[in-house]
Structures are given as structure tokens and as C-alpha cells.
Amino acid sequence: MTPAITTSLLRIGDFATLSRVSVKMLRHYDTLGLLKPVWVDPESHYRYYSVEQLPRLHQLVALKDLGFNLAQIARLLAGGLDDNQILTLLQAREAELQADITSQQHQLMNLRSHIARFDIEQLDTEQLDAERLDVGRSDPSLDDAVILRGVNTISVASLELAPTADVSEGFVRLESYVSKYHARASSAPLLRYLDTDTLELCVPLSRSITGTDVIQITRLPAIQAASTLHQGGYDNMAEAYSRLTAWLELHNYQLAGPLREVYLRFSAEPIEDQLPAAFLASTSNDYLTELQLPIHMLTS
Amino acid sequence: MTPAITTSLLRIGDFATLSRVSVKMLRHYDTLGLLKPVWVDPESHYRYYSVEQLPRLHQLVALKDLGFNLAQIARLLAGGLDDNQILTLLQAREAELQADITSQQHQLMNLRSHIARFDIEQLDTEQLDAERLDVGRSDPSLDDAVILRGVNTISVASLELAPTADVSEGFVRLESYVSKYHARASSAPLLRYLDTDTLELCVPLSRSITGTDVIQITRLPAIQAASTLHQGGYDNMAEAYSRLTAWLELHNYQLAGPLREVYLRFSAEPIEDQLPAAFLASTSNDYLTELQLPIHMLTS
């Protein structure tokens, strides 16, 4: 009983049929060195495979189905990795996949709240036909002025003030303090409404510096925020605020932190003229302010 | 109070800073017609944007975050779609996303069962060191011979037999019946163990034909299957079977239907010689059989 298995050679098409992997891909795996044919005719360059290669190919496909890319599969199939290394790769992939799923679930919830909004509008339609004909109406699908966006953590120098205090004087103090250290990051200054009798002015930092009694160095947390823009002077921002709160209710989100006003374009005080020019506006018509309302997504 | 808003024009870099979208992408959106600058200098070709364009850009980004591609976004932003059309698009995207998530969750469970297997092995290692040194051992990460794969529905002509009956005679009957109709699909014939005293022989069909009293035309359901290959004659397939069942236990899956034997390479009876040559083997050493064990994934 010698195990004299003399398997016949398969041409690439037959091997493709057997393995249910396309000819194109087999050739690709060959050039990548993932699965070389057992024999290649030196004259015709025809690739010849053997059934013994099916298990390896199936491993390859299985790894692909786990979401590894071909480079990673090459490393895994090459062997020479001990169990711990393999385990690490698997776990890394697990974490990645986990993260992907979470982010897609967020997408899905987001999408559903948009769809829900349509359903509400359709109900309205039935009841409020008369009114609607007059009103005309903005495009309902594309939240005209409010968007949901992620905001990263920001290192800032901050200063707390009473609501009655002079805000721009506070910013001047902050900017001049930060500029002494040459630590000004080139992003927009902002303000947070910590509670009804505290404002917090923030100026982004490019590196860590030390604070003072009143000027604190902190990191603002990353948030998901409902965001809207207000263009023009600061006297009429009520509209933007009501847009935000209406959106919040409609989409069924919950407040998750202090509101932020981000000053995207504004008038520079003399002391602030080291700021990136992109942020400077010449007239109050050009002022641009982003309102960010931090939210939790309700896991419905 | 005329609304004479005369906004200044922004160069692409400033607009990119404000919108947090890269310059590259702004140019790309321009060429795709998704967001044209309000003005382009005809001499220098410099693009000039206005802050009024930010809301549109933010809509664009929001849609991108919902997973729409740029072509779809173009359609959505172009306007001219009524509510129902938009709703349809949103729902289509919802379904797609839902499907993606499901498939990724399958991936994740699959991945976890591989990881779990490692943990088990590491436990074994502590307890069974002595033995293991002798045994040598196959690579544990890449289930050497068993893979998990999806199998699509297959239209087949089928014939039920008792386990004692002559299988190859049954296949001859099936193949000759099917070939009369020229309805043979070019994939491998298979057998299902319906219960302890019924075998079902199946021959894939390329189109629907009518059956007879004993030859039935059906569709095999799509399954997830643990799959392994057996090479050689049919007298010693026990090893392959035990591989499968061991794998099943190890990975904590549940049986979800009758086992299938797929005859990937075998000896052709004369009557069957219309079969694709890829399936024909000349010696029993070249026989190739795939065992498919349909499984449910346990939602752990």
C-alpha cells in the first residue's frame, strides 16, 4: 500500500471550476505568490494545478471571507508565524470589524431618523394640505441647514466668564497668552455654554503649555454634534438656535453636553492678527459661526 | 433693511479650512459637478467659493456619511426628485446597509469562533504538553481541511433512493433524463442524506423542465456549510466525516439540514459523457468529493 498518489494536472479553467474561484483571480494569486501552480509549462506558460492545492486555496478564500486583505493573507499562509502572532492578527481583525459594525450601525440609525422624518411629513401632508399649498416648502430630505457630524477632541486654553462679561476682551486675553508660547493651533476659537451663568472661551492649542489661575489648559471631548451655521452678526442668532432644537426633537436625539459656538469667521482684534487669514472677515456680513449641539444617539 | 449680503470670495484653501474638506476633494467635486465654485477666474482658473456654499457642501458630506456614493449624491443634490423618489433612495440605502451589517456580523462570529479555538488550544497546551511534543501538530489557525462557505440555491433534478440501491445507476438515469432536455447545468452532481433510509441524488439544471413520478424538479436551498474535501475512492471517507463533525463541535455550530456529498471529480459512465470534462477523473485516486454539512450560526 504505497501512497503513490499520482494526480493529474488541471488546467487553470478546470481548477477554477473546481474551486469556484475565477481564472482571473487564480492568475492574480499566482503573481502575488499566494498560490503558485504546481507546474508551469516553460514554453507555453500554461499554468497547471493539482487537486492537492485546493485546500490551500480554500484557506485563502476563507481568510478573504474573514475580511483579511491579500497582503495579510500572504503573511498568514506563508507560515512561520507562531500561534501568538496569528492570534494577534485575528484579534486585530476582530477589533477592526467590531469598529466597522459600530460605525455602520450609527449610519443606520442616522439614516432611519431621516426616513422617519419622511413618514412624519407624509402624515402632516394628509392633515395639513391646505396650509402646505401656501407655504411652499424646503426640500425635506436634505436637512437644509442642520447636519450631524463628529467633532474630534481639541486641546484648548480656556477661560471662564460670567455671561455679562466682555467676551471679546476675554478672547484677546486668551489669544495673547497663547501666542506668547507660540502654541496657537490653526483652527477656530470657540465658546461653550457650561451652564446658565458660566461661559467658557476656548482657543485651540498646537501643543501642551502651562496655564494660570484663570487660564486653564484642557482637552475638549470628542462629540457627535448637530451642527448648523449662522452667517452674519451676532444680534440675530435665534433662528439658528431654533433650527437646531427643532432638528433635535425631530430626529429624536438627546442632548449630551454643553452647546458650542465656533467662530469660523470674525473680526480680528489687533492682538489676534497672527491668526490664519482664513478666519478673518472684513464685514459683519461675513461673520460665520457654527453652532454645535452635542448629542447622544438613542439606541432605538 | 435690504438683504444686501455681499459676501467675500474665498480661495479654495480657505474654503477647505472652513468646511474641513480637503482641497483635493473640493476640486474633485467641482469636476463632477457636485459643487461648482461661485466664480472661476477665466485667466488663472482659480476657484473662488462663497460661504453660502457651505450648507450644500455639508449636505454633501452628510450624504457621504450615510454611505451614498458620489453619483447617488449628485442625483440627490441635483434636486428635481419628489419625496417618494428620495424616500426610495433612502430605503434602498437602508436595506443595503442592513445587509452589510448582517454579513459583517457573520464574519465577526466566524472570526470569534476561530479565536475561541485558539483559547481552547492554549488550555490544552498547559494540560497536554507531554503528548503534544510527540504528536507534532498541524497549523491551528487555518482549519486545514474544513472551511465555512456559502452555497447558493441550485435547481436540480432529483431522485430518491434507499441506501442499499445502486447509486451510480441512479445517476445514470438522472443524467440521461436531463440530457434529453438539454438542461444540464455545468456543475457537479451531488447526493443528500435526507434521513437514515433515504438518499437523494441531484443533478443540476440549467433551466426548468418537467419531472416524472420519481424524478422530481426542485431547488435546493441556499446554505452556509462546513465543507471539506475527500480525495480518492469512496471506501475511506470516514476520516473526512470525522473532520467535519469535530470541526462542528469545536466551532460551536448547529446542524441545519441534510448533509451533501458533491462529486467534483469522478468516473464517467458512458451515458454521462456529455458532462464538462473538468469533472472527469481517470483513476479513483483522482476522485474528488466535497462534503457539505449545512450549519446554523449560533448567535452568541
Place this chain on the structure above:
DNA sequence: AGTTGACTCTCCCACGGTGGGAGGGCTTAG
């Protein structure tokens, strides 16, 4: 032995969203 049809070879291109870089023009502050 030659023809024919099916198969295979290599090489190039495309997708989509994003970024890198080269080579050259434009603007604006000093």
C-alpha cells in the same frame, strides 16, 4: 495531417474615493 473551436497567455484599462507629487503660473506681503 490539417482545421477548428475552446482554452490560455500577457498586457492594458476600468471602477471609486482619496491622496501624493511634478512642473508651472498667480498673488500678496514685505
Place this chain on the structure above:
DNA sequence: CTAAGCCCTCCCACCGTGGGAGAGTCAACT
């Protein structure tokens, strides 16, 4: 007027997959 920093267009790369052109090869049937 110069230098630095913008901006322009055009090309290339990623990654996994497939399409197609043009040429060569194999096997089966006259």
C-alpha cells in the same frame, strides 16, 4: 521687485476584480 505661499492641471497609486485585445496552444474531429 522678490520670495513665499497659493493655486492650477495632469499623472500616478492604492485594492480587488473583471473586461477585452491580440496572439499563441491544445485537443478533438474530419
